Amino acid sequence: MLKNLYFLIFVIAIASGCADDCTTTQKYLTYEPVYQTTAAVREALNFSTVPRDINTPGRLYFKDGYMYINEIGEGIHVIDNRNPAIPQKIGFVTIPGNFDLAAKGNYLYADSYVDLVVLDISDPTDIREVNRMETVFGDYGIWAGRFDATSQVILTEYNEMWVEQEIDTDCDDNNVWLGRAPFAEDQVVQLRGATSSFANTSSASGNVGIGGSMARFTIYDKFLYTVDFSDMRLFDLSEATAPEKTNTIPLGWDIETIFPYGDKLFIGARNGMHIYDNANPESPVRLSTYQHVQSCDPVVVRDDYAFVTLRSGSECQGFINQLDVVDITDLRDPTLLKTYEMSNPHGLGVNGDCLFITEGEFGLRYLDAADVNDISEVGFIDGLHSIDVIALDEVLMVIGNDGFHQYSYNCDDKSWTYLSSLAIAQL
DSSP states (O other): OOOOOOEEEEEEEEOOOOOTTOEEEEEEEEEEEEEEEHHHHHHTOEEESSOOOOOSEEEEEEETTEEEEEETTTEEEEEEOSSTTSOEEEEEEEOTTOOOEEEETTEEEEEETTEEEEEEOSSTTSOEEEEEETTOSSSTTSSSOOEETTTTEEEEEEEEEEEEEEEEOOOOSOOOOOOOOOOOTTOOOOOOOOOOOOOOOOOSSOOBOEEOSSOSEEEETTEEEEEOSSEEEEEEOSSTTSOEEEEEEEOOSSEEEEEEETTEEEEEETTEEEEEEOSSTTSOEEEEEEEOSSSBOOEEEETTEEEEEEBOBTTTTBOOOEEEEEEOSSTTSOEEEEEEEOSSOOOEEEETTEEEEEOBTTEEEEEEOSSTTSOEEEEEEETOOBOEEEEOSSEEEEEETTEEEEEEEETTTTEEEEEEEEEOOOO
């Protein structure tokens, strides 16, 4: 078992008094790591026809009339959405350490901490694990999930803990102490954000599902592409039930999303958008980078234009909220065409002239993007919490902290109508 270790987030020292021995009480917040054996994690995967409440939704994924909604770190809700006006929860797949998913044909591919899991979804009421590629992700995309090969354990979570410590002091007037909690000599912990989502998928081979705009998994041709903080990993799906890891491509730092369009890949990073030529799907080649200020930035593409949202927030390390329209006519020289002010844009989806932007706690925005130089607002739903969208033909699917919502819409007459909701459980 790994040595016990603590990661200091911040420290608040409270002076307890100044006597002859001059002591001070330090109080600091730590996170105590919790480990599970890899065997326990892998044995926990199962499918139940008893639906669970949606508590902390992550990715949206649509395939053949069914919605697959990720419960962050825990698994996937399965919803019969063949009638969007009456969605029906039909089951839940428990997958410890699950954050991302993508599907092709009868198979869905999902992460489980360090593993890639293959699920047979030919019958969505009886989903089964058919294969597992072990330890292919390392500490893929999450601040927990670190794997120790020697002990065969996975760091699955941290428990919050306040610690008080009495120390000697020189009795000065400074009653705030900043420092580090003690580590084992050979231990280092790095916390990384776990936010991720999906891109609207355009596949050369068809029969691939569709997801939202903040994808870290996507499928093109016969390959599954996954991105983490700095790398893109490729898996050959020629044998659908036995993916073969084939290539790892360094991308740089702060990578967030991947979006396939035609035979190109658009990679969203916190400091820009990278464009890759994917004419050879086994070996994507970087063409260019559109740079912007530090910010969260999912991207979607339509014809010769990329739509990039930049968002502020502590996890994004930025201070602006806007929509950038980028001219990608010359893929080797992407240029900013125009910027539109937003409230706090998260995910986005585009279908024809219709552009939808989720504004977090501020609502949901419906835009007319027929003229990229003069994008206008069609409608805005205030008070609806929205994080990501899937814009199918005539049906808009929206996920947020208050539920999964659906609307019918028409890009010709610029209308939209409420269809249904699945509420988030009140914790």
